[in-house]
Amino acid sequence: MSPAEGEPPVTKPVLLLTRKLPQAVEARAARDYDARLNTEDAPWSRDGAEIARRAAGAAGILCAAGDPMNAATFAALPDSVRIVATFSVGTDHIDLAAAKARGIVVTNTPDVLSFATAEIAMTLMLMAARRAGEGERMVRARAWTGWTPTQLMGTTLEGKALGIAGFGRIGRELAKMARGFGMPIHYRNRTRLPADLEMGATYHDNDASFLGAIDVLSMHMPGGEATRKWLNADRLGMLKPGAIVVNTGRGTSVDDAALVAALQSGRVGAAGLDVYDGEPRVFEGYFGLENVALLPHLGSATVETRDAMGFRALENLDAVLRAGREPPHRVA
Ligand code: DGY
Numbered sequence: 474m475s476p477a478e479g480e481p482p483v484t485k486p487v488l489l490l491t492r493k494l495p496q497a498v499e500a501r502a503a504r505d506y507d508a509r510l511n512t513e514d515a516p517w518s519r520d521g522a523e524i525a526r527r528a529a530g531a532a533g534i535l536c537a538a539g540d541p542m543n544a545a546t547f548a549a550l551p552d553s554v555r556i557v558a559t560f561s562v563g564t565d566h567i568d569l570a571a572a573k574a575r576g577i578v579v580t581n582t583p584d585v586l587s588f589a590t591a592e593i594a595m596t597l598m599l600m601a602a603r604r605a606g607e608g609e610r611m612v613r614a615r616a617w618t619g620w621t622p623t624q625l626m627g628t629t630l631e632g633k634a635l636g637i638a639g640f641g642r643i644g645r646e647l648a649k650m651a652r653g654f655g656m657p658i659h660y661r662n663r664t665r666l667p668a669d670l671e672m673g674a675t676y677h678d679n680d681a682s683f684l685g686a687i688d689v690l691s692m693h694m695p696g697g698e699a700t701r702k703w704l705n706a707d708r709l710g711m712l713k714p715g716a717i718v719v720n721t722g723r724g725t726s727v728d729d730a731a732l733v734a735a736l737q738s739g740r741v742g743a744a745g746l747d748v749y750d751g752e753p754r755v756f757e758g759y760f761g762l763e764n765v766a767l768l769p770h771l772g773s774a775t776v777e778t779r780d781a782m783g784f785r786a787l788e789n790l791d792a793v794l795r796a797g798r799e800p801p802h803r804v805a
Contacts, residue, residue, distance in 0.1 A: 484507070485505065486533060487533075488535060488790065489524070489535070490535045491534065497783070498779075505791065505795065509531065518537075521543060521545055524541075524546055524550075530551065533554065536558070536567075547572055554577055555794065556580065557577055557579050558580045561773075562586055563581070563696060564581055567579055577805075578800060579805035582782040582802065584642060585781035586643075586773035589773050590693075590772035593771050596768075597721065601717045604625045606763075606765075606766040610763075628742070633688035634689070635691060636659045636689065637659070637661070638661045638683075638690060638703075638722075639694040639722060640693075644691070645670060647693070659676075660676055660683075684708055685711055688716055689716065692727070696722070696723030696724075697723075704726060705731050709731055714739070714740060717745075718744040718745075719746075721748060729759070733759060744766070746759070746766070748770055753769075789802055
């Protein structure tokens with residue numbers, strides 16, 4: 474609506490979007506804000522100084538996983554910035570303490586990506602158990618010479634014990650799916666959950682009993698120092714021989730050299746990874762292994778989920794910048 478005659482023009486808050494976002498999300502951002510879009514999705518988004526420079530006069534920043542929202546970036550942000558809304562549930566790319574020190578609100582996008590990410594964990598579990606990556610590569614290389622009774626025999630997931638490390642929203646969605654495969658669920662979490670959230674899953678209060686009880690490990694841990702290289706040689710040694718390992722949480726929680734060694738020796742039967750330490754770099758050792766399925770951080774990559782993540786980020790921005798109230802998904 475244009476302002477009535479004589480009234481001052483309504484100025485929209487300036488919003489910097491560090492990445493190219495789904496069309497519907499950018500359209501809404503452009504409707505409600507003076508939106509500075511990143512039409513190229515160019516590498517400046519990985520350069521904190523450039524983000525700070527482009528944020529001149531902006532009231533909000535809509536950033537994404539992988540953006541370097543570290544202490545140096547926060548120190549360089551102009552005083553105009555009141556909120557950083559990340560288009561992700563993970564916040565390991567954001568220095569929350571530095572944001573707090575500058576009095577900048579930080580929000581994330583929980584819930585809306587839980588099912589999609591659990592789907593990718595299930596996909597990787599199936600790819601690893603049923604050797605789907607190997608099969609796909611064989612057909613694509615025109616190396617398949619026909620069906621044989623012993624070709625690419627994998628292992629079934631039916632009845633296998635699934636261990637979920639990090640029993641948050643995504644882990645619990647995966648548990649629901651895995652129950653359809655008749656998989657008993659075990660979980661490791663900072664705290665035990667109430668019975669209505671456990672839904673019959675077995676809680677373990679230590680790594681040895683958890684890792685020793687399961688056939689498939691699915692990791693859903695947040696990144697950061699507390700979980701750095703959690704899956705190391707010691708913990709890999711606690712798994713049953715031939716266990717399957719899947720990670721859709723953060724790559725930093727795996728000791729890659731130790732996992733590669735376990736995959737080479739057969740101590741771990743197969744693995745499926747969607748996330749990597751130092752993305753988009755992938756630990757070199759994985760490339761030579763047939764028994765690992767590698768996906769490019771697809772967890773939340775559905776049209777429905779990416780739209781919902783964008784709208785959730787905008788709800789948070791709207792709360793702070795347009796309604797002057799507490800945002801629904803504040804993390805700092
Ligand atoms: C998140 O939201 O943290 C994901 O890793 C990005 O899809």
